[in-house]
Amino acid sequence: MPSSTVENYLKRIYLEQQAEPAGEIVSMKSLAGAMGVTPGTATSMARSLADSRLVAYEPYGGVKLTARGRTLALRVLRRHRLIESFLVDALGLDWSEVHDEAESLEHAISDKLLDRIDEFLGFPSVDPHGDPIPTAAGEVRQAALTALTEVEEGAEVRIARVLDQDEKFLRFVDRHMLRPGTRARVLAHDHAAEAVTLQSGKLPAVTMGRTAAAKIMVELIRG
Amino acid sequence: MPSSTVENYLKRIYLEQQAEPAGEIVSMKSLAGAMGVTPGTATSMARSLADSRLVAYEPYGGVKLTARGRTLALRVLRRHRLIESFLVDALGLDWSEVHDEAESLEHAISDKLLDRIDEFLGFPSVDPHGDPIPTAAGEVRQAALTALTEVEEGAEVRIARVLDQDEKFLRFVDRHMLRPGTRARVLAHDHAAEAVTLQSGKLPAVTMGRTAAAKIMVELIRG
DNA sequence: TAATATATTTTGATTAGTCAAAAATCCCTG
């Protein structure tokens, strides 16, 4: 059984691989940064994960999950996201506070209990942030989504996923009724100001910067 | 914050202190036995807990919780028992399988989530085994109970608590409808055979040995 | 391409938790 430290590293490497443009390879610098450890620690963990055949690692060559490492990472991610869903749906916690809780529970819960939770929730495919929940078999069913920055002016969209789990950002999203599932209309792109204006429900329109808009993924509603 | 290892030791010392007849002092031998570690490990942990003012420890003198140690132990026990209750009541797990799950979740759950669970359950005072749930303030509201071995023949009782959490024992209790809350009648004590016979619902009477009967605590129903 | 900056690895150290086995102490029984 992998320790929770190892589980955290694998999950983080998986997420960094998704983010990293450079051929899915994660550098020691970004790994150390993402894990909040010193570079030396990242190096020694990389070697140890490689010894366990969970990552491919060459000195000075960064790190990349093996098939086994990926399977394990997805298992942790599945736990994390099912737990988040459960905390929101069954216990009424706010979606802005479940992340930290899931971060520790993901290592403590048994397979049996996880299955029970999955069943209780009706086998959801996304968590409260719109993040896809990997299947028990290790598949990620990812819908094709568009970043808010890429949507044409005037288009109707459905918010599908919020990529930043930071409490402040999630509360901002909340305030303007932009949770996953909500409809909204893109009113304008101001390229000079690097800003996007959109409008949801009966609320006044809101203008946000490119960087914020890039963290909101949507589905286009044809029409 | 105490590590989960420390939490486990404190909880175990608390439980051993309850059990131990000898003036509430827990020997290194029983601590090591209860924790499944070697005596040397128990000694070094005793010293380290004493350094943190969580136990009183004198070489060759055994170990005893301080006020702070007791408070912490009760916090862990509260978590453990609320989690067991939640798993049974909210997720329908069997009472014979929740103990191990709670053993790890008790270290991973936040105070906030625990409060939510407590509220969800309606602030229960006992867990599925009838074990008292310490209050957040650290009080143990313990009802006065009688062991089945001490009950007079013919008496009506309500099963209140089952002291052995072993899966096999719990399933035995289940089979004979002797869960906490159920009524039963003590039909006979056979002192020579060291056996107690009792009867619950419409099931045929069951005879069990003294040792088993001593693990079932009951409330007397006057009448 | 040489110098400089950045990234990575190595080294030496620390802490928590554990074990095996030797040494010391305690305490019961004769």
Place this chain on the structure above:
DNA sequence: CAGGGATTTTTGACTAATCAAAATATATTA
């Protein structure tokens, strides 16, 4: 009250995870 068995402590060793700082390699840039 003296052994001898049981208990406890000590010693030395190990693993996982970490850091600080020195050494080394790679990348950038002038």
